[in-house]
Amino acid sequence: MVNILVTGGAGYIGSHTCLALAEKGYAPIVYDNLVNGHREFAQWGPLEQGDVRDRTRLEQVIHSYKPSAIIHFAGLIEVAESVTNPIAFFDSNVSGSVNLFAAALQAGIDKVVFSSTCATYGIPQEIPMLESHPQLPISPYGTSKLLVEQILKDLSTYQGLRSVILRYFNAAGADMKGRIGEWHNPESHVIPIAIDVARGKRSLFKIYGSDYPTPDGTCIRDFIHVADLADAHARSIDYLLAGGTSIALNLGTGRGTSVKQLVHAIETISNTCLPIELAARREGDPPELVADNTKAKITLGWQPIHELEDIVKSAWNWHRKADAGSAK
Numbered sequence: 001m002v003n004i005l006v007t008g009g010a011g012y013i014g015s016h017t018c019l020a021l022a023e024k025g026y027a028p029i030v031y032d033n034l035v036n037g038h039r040e041f042a043q044w045g046p047l048e049q050g051d052v053r054d055r056t057r058l059e060q061v062i063h064s065y066k067p068s069a070i071i072h073f074a075g076l077i078e079v080a081e082s083v084t085n086p087i088a089f090f091d092s093n094v095s096g097s098v099n100l101f102a103a104a105l106q107a108g109i110d111k112v113v114f115s116s117t118c119a120t121y122g123i124p125q126e127i128p129m130l131e132s133h134p135q136l137p138i139s140p141y142g143t144s145k146l147l148v149e150q151i152l153k154d155l156s157t158y159q160g161l162r163s164v165i166l167r168y169f170n171a172a173g174a175d176m177k178g179r180i181g182e183w184h185n186p187e188s189h190v191i192p193i194a195i196d197v198a199r200g201k202r203s204l205f206k207i208y209g210s211d212y213p214t215p216d217g218t219c220i221r222d223f224i225h226v227a228d229l230a231d232a233h234a235r236s237i238d239y240l241l242a243g244g245t246s247i248a249l250n251l252g253t254g255r256g257t258s259v260k261q262l263v264h265a266i267e268t269i270s271n272t273c274l275p276i277e278l279a280a281r282r283e284g285d286p287p288e289l290v291a292d293n294t295k296a297k298i299t300l301g302w303q304p305i306h307e308l309e310d311i312v313k314s315a316w317n318w319h320r321k322a323d324a325g326s327a328k
Contacts, residue, residue, distance in 0.1 A: 008073030010037030181318030252291025
């Protein structure tokens with residue numbers, strides 16, 4: 001069986017990717033410091049606790065399992081936090097990545113899948129957004145991811161480290177069987193927050209900006225089911241193991257959903273009416289973010305299969321089940 005080291009594999013997207021890898025016959029090895037990850041989510045392979053900035057620990061784990069490739073999720077992800085504490089993001093996301101890639105090259109590992117983001121693009125200049133869109137991030141988080149992308153491109157050119165860079169749009173939803181889901185503390189993501197409101201755990205749902213130049217005045221985002229994201233990561237491993245060259249790919253559905261449409265979908269699933277507060281726009285929030293995913297479809301033979309209803313229903317079921325089982 002082929003071992004795949006998954007840094008950040010006990011986190012939201014990382015754990016779903018471990019599930020997808022296991023279903024394809026790979027052996028995921030979870031490497032996570034458990035600061036944002038959850039021990040309970042490491043269900044499809046061994047969990048090795050450690051930080052990507054700890055070179056000695058990384059080398060121990062790599063030596064023990066001899067992975068054929070690495071999927072790199074580990075790092076900080078909250079955009080607002082990156083603005084208040086950019087040093088922490090450059091330390092974790094950039095320094096940690098350099099440390100990981102150095103350990104990989106030393107061990108003869110030449111295949112990496114990197115968890116990047118559409119935040120590297122900054123304000124959209126065209127919709128849908130192609131991989132060739134200018135990369136002008138507007139947050140330290142986006143900048144940290146772009147720096148790692150550039151490092152990978154240079155390592156591909158000069159060191160032979162082949163990589164698939166995956167730029168996500170809005171990851172959402174949960175495992176359709178309810179085994180794992182979206183679990184952040186504190187929670188800052190829109191669907192879990194709206195579900196908390198629908199379940200009476202929060203008093204109201206804030207819509208930031210209702211005067212955007214969109215059909216209903218609210219932001220439009222490309223929500224993609226986490227299982228579809230996970231499938232793309234597993235296919236990226238297939239691609240690299242088959243000799244694929246370094247490439248950057250967008251992961252989104254190619255369809256936009258407004259905040260009001262999202263609220264309506266959650267109200268339908270939960271059979272509730274969410275109390276809404278209209279608030280001012282947040283600085284840096286573009287009116288619309290939608291991916292052009294053609295390149296990922298062609299390169300990986302990948303196709304997102306889950307609709308918005310699947311996203312909302314799976315998230316709703318996960319949160320109800322997690323609370324009932326006191327997992328959260």
